[in-house]
Amino acid sequence: MIRRITGWFNRHPRATLRALLAGPLGWISIVYLGSLLILLMHAFWSKDSFTGKVEPFNWTLDAFAQILSNSVYLTIALRTIGIAILVTITAALIALPVAYYMARIASPRARALLLVAVTMPLWASYLVKIYAWRTILQSNGLLGWLLSPFGLEGPGLTEIVNTWLVLTYLWLPYMILPVYAGIERIPNSLLEASADLGGRGWMTFRRVIFPQLIPALAAGSIFTFSLSIGDYIVPDLVSDAKFIGNVIYDNSALGSFPVAAAYSFVPIGVMIAYLYFARRLGAFESL
Amino acid sequence: MHTSSRGAPAIRLAGLTKRFGGGGDPAAVAGIDLEIADGEFFSLLGPSGSGKTTTLRMIAGFERPTTGHIYLHGEEVTDRPPFDRDVNTVFQDYALFPHMTVSENVAYGLEVRKVATAERATRVKDALRMVRLEGYDARRPAQLSGGQRQRVALARALVNRPRVLLLDEPLGALDLKLREEMQIELKAIQGEVGITFIYVTHDQQEALTMSDRLAVFNQGRIEQVGTPAEVYEHPTTAFVAGFVGSSNLIVGEAAQAIFGAPGRFAIRPEKIRLGEPSDRVGPDEGSVLGKIRTVVYLGADTRYIIRLDIGGDLTVTQQNLRPPSVDAQTAEGRSVRLTWMRAHVLTLADDPQVAPADTAEGP
Numbered sequence: 001m002i003r004r005i006t007g008w009f010n011r012h013p014r015a016t017l018r019a020l021l022a023g024p025l026g027w028i029s030i031v032y033l034g035s036l037l038i039l040l041m042h043a044f045w046s047k048d049s050f051t052g053k054v055e056p057f058n059w060t061l062d063a064f065a066q067i068l069s070n071s072v073y074l075t076i077a078l079r080t081i082g083i084a085i086l087v088t089i090t091a092a093l094i095a096l097p098v099a100y101y102m103a104r105i106a107s108p109r110a111r112a113l114l115l116v117a118v119t120m121p122l123w124a125s126y127l128v129k130i131y132a133w134r135t136i137l138q139s140n141g142l143l144g145w146l147l148s149p150f151g152l153e154g155p156g157l158t159e160i161v162n163t164w165l166v167l168t169y170l171w172l173p174y175m176i177l178p179v180y181a182g183i184e185r186i187p188n189s190l191l192e193a194s195a196d197l198g199g200r201g202w203m204t205f206r207r208v209i210f211p212q213l214i215p216a217l218a219a220g221s222i223f224t225f226s227l228s229i230g231d232y233i234v235p236d237l238v239s240d241a242k243f244i245g246n247v248i249y250d251n252s253a254l255g256s257f258p259v260a261a262a263y264s265f266v267p268i269g270v271m272i273a274y275l276y277f278a279r280r281l282g283a284f285e286s287l
Numbered sequence: 288m289h290t291s292s293r294g295a296p297a298i299r300l301a302g303l304t305k306r307f308g309g310g311g312d313p314a315a316v317a318g319i320d321l322e323i324a325d326g327e328f329f330s331l332l333g334p335s336g337s338g339k340t341t342t343l344r345m346i347a348g349f350e351r352p353t354t355g356h357i358y359l360h361g362e363e364v365t366d367r368p369p370f371d372r373d374v375n376t377v378f379q380d381y382a383l384f385p386h387m388t389v390s391e392n393v394a395y396g397l398e399v400r401k402v403a404t405a406e407r408a409t410r411v412k413d414a415l416r417m418v419r420l421e422g423y424d425a426r427r428p429a430q431l432s433g434g435q436r437q438r439v440a441l442a443r444a445l446v447n448r449p450r451v452l453l454l455d456e457p458l459g460a461l462d463l464k465l466r467e468e469m470q471i472e473l474k475a476i477q478g479e480v481g482i483t484f485i486y487v488t489h490d491q492q493e494a495l496t497m498s499d500r501l502a503v504f505n506q507g508r509i510e511q512v513g514t515p516a517e518v519y520e521h522p523t524t525a526f527v528a529g530f531v532g533s534s535n536l537i538v539g540e541a542a543q544a545i546f547g548a549p550g551r552f553a554i555r556p557e558k559i560r561l562g563e564p565s566d567r568v569g570p571d572e573g574s575v576l577g578k579i580r581t582v583v584y585l586g587a588d589t590r591y592i593i594r595l596d597i598g599g600d601l602t603v604t605q606q607n608l609r610p611p612s613v614d615a616q617t618a619e620g621r622s623v624r625l626t627w628m629r630a631h632v633l634t635l636a637d638d639p640q641v642a643p644a645d646t647a648e649g650p
Contacts, residue, residue: 195368196374212386
């Protein structure tokens with residue numbers, strides 16, 4: 001019996017593929033995309049103004065009108081995207097020298113230690129790391145203590161700049177690892193060829209190394225950018241600034257599901273546009 | 288030959304050594320003194336691990352010598368970084384920049400040295416014409432064949448008009464036919480530009496074909512320097528006799544029996560004549576008797592392994608002049624007389640290195 005079944009699958013490779021993919025694809029399409037679809041449908045449903053209850057399949061664009069009529073929504077979207085871009089650029093600026101050192105200069109032993117150092121924070125809980133930053137940033141915290149001899153104070157837990165700092169810290173490993181892999185992939189002879197043709201360090205970096213790292217940087221930026229866009233715990237815990245996620249969270253907590261759902265179109269749209277852009281840069285080949 | 292010295296030699300190496308590991312490791316380059324004249328096509332020939340590529344990389348500036356000095360046209364460049372030396376390299380793997388087009392690759396050296404845009408364009412065009420790649424400017428390396436990439440690498444190096452061009456086994460990745468074409472072309476280009484070429488290869492045929500002079504490397508040292516004919520006809524060591532062409536190395540009791548002296552001798556397989564045991568031996572000839580042990584048909588030639596009556600084996604190759612050369616294969620076990628001109632016997636310096644040659648030792 002088993003021989004007959006395996007024999008049949010062997011003669012029908014496409015059926016084999018379908019049988020193998022049925023489980024995971026079914027999971028993604030029904031459980032994941034299905035729930036996302038239901039969430040997005042909420043944006044087009046009306047809300048009873050008296051009871052505050054959502055009326056399914058009662059189609060309206062009220063939620064979108066509400067978002068467009070209030071400039072706060074635009075401000076918060078731009079703030080979130082702006083911080084996500086800043087976090088991405090900062091992570092890239094830190095990742096380039098660190099990854100270069102790891103891939104090209106460090107001894108095998110130092111390279112292994114650095115790889116552990118970069119990935120170790122990923123083993124710790126996200127919330128624990130944010131609370132650790134709270135103790136650093138709060139007005140009588142570690143940073144304040146370090147700055148006090150210079151007559152400066154700690155930033156406290158209200159500044160928006162804290163979100164930039166903490167998000168960069170959180171997502172940095174996701175940038176370092178693809179950039180490290182990208183630098184390792186560049187054959188040494190290309191760097192020698194550049195030097196041979198008269199290129200000094202900076203020239204070689206600008207004309208030979210950096211252009212070949214664009215796919216790796218784009219791949220890393222998918223993580224740093226999308227994780228920053230979607231985060232709502234960091235802004236809540238280390239600053240008093242609101243991000244897109246906070247607005248969605250607050251609205252759903254208040255029962256305004258249509259507004260929350262309508263506003264979630266913003267990060268989804270931004271991410272689709274970003275992924276398209278990253279694909280053009282070759283990011284998916286270097287993930 | 289370029290033996291006359293017009294001023295300083297293009298390259299002078301003095302006491303050059305390179306150790307990669309600690310003091311206990313064997314040296315990759317173990318003391319090299321060499322002068323290469325201006326305009327010469329000079330080959331560094333040797334098996335892998337003999338130090339020839341390391342020597343080239345020290346001339347280019349990619350490796351720093353452990354001790355010794357490198358002079359480029361009389362000027363010491365030992366401690367200068369690669370971007371500060373008037374030499375350019377053609378890499379074994381070509382090392383073309385994959386994100387740049389052919390013309391951007393070729394223009395890179397000019398761009399770095401801030402050559403004016405108009406002049407840059409003309410020089411790139413000229414370089415591409417020289418390597419017969421006109422019309423390929425806009426292609427990327429990935430869209431080229433191995434031979435075309437090779438030409439781009441050559442154009443990229445030559446466009447800078449270096450005083451010395453270093454080539455690290457540039458034809459190693461090409462197939463035989465293309466390699467032979469490129470050998471001729473490289474030689475022609477070298478004649479045209481008049482730049483000193485230093486050419487690393489492990490292929491003795493290539494080195495003999497192309498070089499004005501060559502140096503044979505073995506275990507980090509130079510065994511012999513000379514013109515191709517000198518090195519082939521008068522190898523001074525057993526290693527050179529075995530590595531450049533092939534040789535029968537005859538030492539010990541066999542040498543005593545055949546040559547009447549206990550030294551180290553070699554005879555090229557193609558210099559030995561195969562005949563009947565009753566053949567007459569001339570006054571200026573040497574001879575020995577044996578039996579055909581193995582016959583290997585090689586197309587243009589046939590190779591015979593002869594078991595000598597006094598012990599040991601000799602290899603003999605004969606051109607397949609007379610049809611039917613296949614007859615030869617039925618000859619195994621036959622008694623033969625091997626005869627050679629005494630002038631073709633090579634007397635080698637006593638050296639302890641074991642050479643990759645067929646060795647006939649006493650029984």
